[in-house]
Amino acid sequence: MGLYRLSASLEAHEQDVRALVSPDENTIVSASRDATIRVWRRGEDGGWSHTINYQSTGFINSLSFDQSAGLIVSGGADKLIVLTDPDLVLGEPKGTLIGHSANVCSLDYAYDLIISGSWDKTAIVWSQGQPLYHLKGHAASVWGVKILSPTEFLTCSADGTVKMWEEDKLISTVKSHTDVVRDLLLLKDGYASCSNDETIRIVRGSKETVLRGHESFVYSLALLPDGNIVSCGEDRTVRIWTPQGVCVQVLTLPSISVWDVTVQSNGDIVSGSSDGIVRVFTNDPARYASPELLREFNESVENSTISQQSMDNIEKEKLPGPEALQQPGDQEGKVIMIKTASGVVEAHQWTENKWTKIGEVVGSSSSGKKxxxxxxxxxxxxxxxxxxxxxxxxxxxxxxxxxxxxxxxxxxxxxxxxxxxxxxxxxxxxxTGGVSLSEEQPVPVANPYADREPVNTESSSTLLPQKAFVTFETFKIATLEKGLDRLNSQQEVKLSEEQVEEIKGALQTMNVKILMSYAEKIIGTWNTSGKLLGFDLLRVSIGKSEEFPDNLFEMIRLGFELIDQSSAITMMTYRCLCNIFSNKWWGEVVTGDETILSEIFALANLEKMVNSEKDTHSAAVATLFLNYSILYQKTKSAELYQALLELFSEVGSKVKSEEALYRLTVAYGTLTFPKKLPLPLWVKELKKYENQPRFAELLKELE
CATH class of the missing domain: 3.10.20.870 (PFU (PLAA family ubiquitin binding), C-terminal domain)
Structure with a gap:
């Protein structure tokens, strides 16, 4: 057999390919951040075709294959493990395993068992669709899981450790990596692990061999039939190593990251990368891609760009010229930079006993195409x-x-x-360093959402635009304490006296960490009437929390879902959202999340709230609109502007509360400032309030 060459490029995914598995040499299963699983099959002519096997509600980043049942096993952001028939085309799963509380990021199958690892810091061993063992002991996400025998398991984690388990008992912990451990590979006489510390470590008993060569994070490992090891990583390479740790070939891809590799039974290597492409590499010349496709692939690698900041402080004036390529490299995969006569910095890699151009070094890297x-x-x-x-x-x-x-x-x-x-x-x-259009004098970078022809924003206006977020952070300790005692007595699972006192003490001292913890507990376990207290605790603490609560969005979604059972909870949810804007650590960032925006601005909920006879309900919604309008003035996000403008037209005419109308109008004026748009009908109808100075002043500025 020869060296590995491209065999096929399989393009269909719309985002990164995060996981792969190959049930046989003619089938590849791929999973992506586009929330789909695709099944690729090789036809008699050698060409590949695909079907969409399953569509999830969030990204999918782990795969395995149940050989006995013939089912694809997948996991991802929806916290579920889904089993699907490979012949399924966008149908219903054959089974779903529920047990994790966060993203399922790793899977393995063997001995009729499935093992899963999750961001929730646990691994679960499943038998016949039910949890058999819960493996608890890692301090961070469990990124790799392997089944050694029906009762022995291996896990690795973002806490930097590899752990061995006998059933659900922790047997040993190894911490030899200096950073996140990303994947595990079982060998005949041991195992291998890879890490963000750029190394691969092979453990055979008490002996450890360290493989060095990757220039950034190492994400995935696979085993070739001849015993060689395959790895891939953030340095956009796939590398092949002997069992002794010698790198024998480096394949550079025209992407930014190579997330996963798997090996087919015929020895072909399959990679998934950040450009959304599944690539097959083979060392069988009979399966090499056509000369034209090989040339296109090589050219795409050569024309790709590499971040200057990732190359350890390059001093361009000290770089050698093309003459450096006359000297052979001393290691497979070694990369050097040269400076051409025109001043372009090129990266060349020593592979297959020759220097190969793998890109040009620029201020920031790209995949070579839009x-x-x-x-x-x-x-x-x-x-x-x-x-x-x-x-x-x-x-x-x-x-x-x-x-x-x-x-x-x-x-x-x-x-x-x-x-x-x-x-x-x-x-x-x-x-990254931004792209400088002039080496001598960098051009200032610009906000891509800003108007291309900025308008003068200087104004003598004292009201518009508003610049300070409006929040609902005041509270009465006595009222909260009274509510805590009353509602706790009504719960099936009550807080202990010590826990109640801990909450009261935290209210006195504003211990945000404790308040946040109990807010999550109450929201998650108490009955509907009791949950209101949890959302109230969340309201008073969320703006002051340095730490982002992992399940914040789940709590917000629950608050919206309960609108028909308790509009007061939904009102409190909107108040929580308003207070998030005041969080100086992460508030403005989180409030711009597109997923949660679509739920915050769901018209059904908005209309129920603004139609409410209760001023507190509609005022909370109007305040949220105001804060988002202020956020627009900070970010100039065209998408946010358009979304808000459309919502104003839908909601404005339905608001009944005078206070809410005033806040909503201030929000509209802040959003549209300094443009003078034709006033919508609902704003014109505010003239009936012109006898009130605040409305008169506001309408004057809008006109």
Whole structure:
């Protein structure tokens, strides 16, 4: 057999391919952040076709295959493990396993057992659709799981450890990696693990071999029939290693990240990457792609770009010229930079005993083509790894964009708390620098949502636009304490006297961490009338919480779902959302999350609230509109502007409360400032309040 070459590029996914499994040499199953599972089958002519097997409600990032039942096993953001027939086309699953409380990020099948790992820091062993063992002991997300025998299991985690289990008893813990451990691979005489620390470690008894060569995070491992190991990672490479740890071949892909690799029974390697493409590589010349496709693939690698910040402080004036390529490399996969006569910095990799160009070094990297993400075209797509447990996620970026705005959008899009801000910022600083149109004098970056022809915003206005978020943070300790005692007595599962006193003490000292903890507990376990107290505790503490509550969005969704049972809870939910804007650590970022926005602005809920005879209900909604209008003035998000403008026209005429009408009108004026749009009918009808100075002043500024 020869060296590995491209065999096929399978394109259909709309976002990153995060997981792969190959039941046989003619079938590949892929899962993606586009929430689909696709089954690819090789025809008699050697070509591949695909069907959409399953559509989830959120991203899917783990796969396995139940050989005895012939079913695909998948897990992802919906916290479920879903079993589907490979022949299924967008049908109903054969089974669903429910047990995790967060994203299911790793799966394995063997001995008629399934094992799953999750962001909830646990692994579960399943037998015949039921939990057999709960493996609890990791301090962070469980990124890799393996079944060693019917009673022995291996797990790895973002806490940097690998743990061995006998049934549900922890047998041993190994911490040899210095960062997140991403995947495990079982060997005949031991196991291998890979990590964000850029290494692969092979453990055979008490002996450990460290494989070095990857230049960034190592995400996935697979085993070839000949015993060689395959790895992939953030350095956009697939690498092949001997069992002794010698790298024998490096395949560089024209993407930013290679998330997963698997091996088919015929020895072909399958990769999934950030450009949404599944690629098959083979060492059988009979299955090599056509010369034309191979040439196109090589050219796409050569024409891709590499972030200058990821190359350890390049000093362009000290780089060698093309003559450096006359000297052979000393290690497979070694990368050097040269400076061409025209001043372009090129990266070349030593592979297959020759130097191969793998891209040009620029201020920030791209996949080599415009990519569509969230309905928009982007110049670049980066991937950020959350060091302490969150998965690497897609970060879209335009060449003229402020990197800080890109980071804010990334955090909001992916429900990420402020505790990860430093990790995201550090990643951006290391891997991007913005694109400078002039080397001598960088061009200031711009907000892509801003008007291309800015208008003068100077005004003598004293009311519009509003700049400070409006919140509902005041509370009476005595009232909350009285409600706590009364509602606790009505619960089947009551808080202990010590817990009640702990809450009361936290209210006195404003111990936000304790209040948040009990808010989540009460919302999750008490009856509907009792949940109102939980949402009230959430309201008074959410704006002051440095830590982002992992299940915040779940609580908000519950608050909306209970509108017919308790509109007071939904009102309190809107107040919580208003207070989130005041959170200086992560508030403005989280409130821009597109997923939660669609639920916040669901018309059915809004109309019920603004039609309410209770001023508190409609005022909470109007205040939320005001805060989002202020947020627009800060971000200039065209999408947010359009969404709000449409909602104003739907909701404005239905508001009954005078106070809510005033706040909603201030919100409208803030959103549209400094433009003078024709006033909608519901605003014109406010002239009946002109005898009130506040309305008169507001209408004057709007006109």
């Amino acid at each position: 990519q569509e993400y969230l309905g928009k075209k982007w110049d670049y797509v980066f991937d950020v790894d959350i060091k302490d447990g969150e998965p690497p996620l897609k970060l879209p970026y335009n060449a003229n964009e402020n990197a800080y705005i890109a980071a804010q959008r990334f955090l909001a899009d992916n429900d990420l708390p402020n505790t990860y801000t430093e990790e995201v910022v550090r990643f951006i600083l290391q891997n």
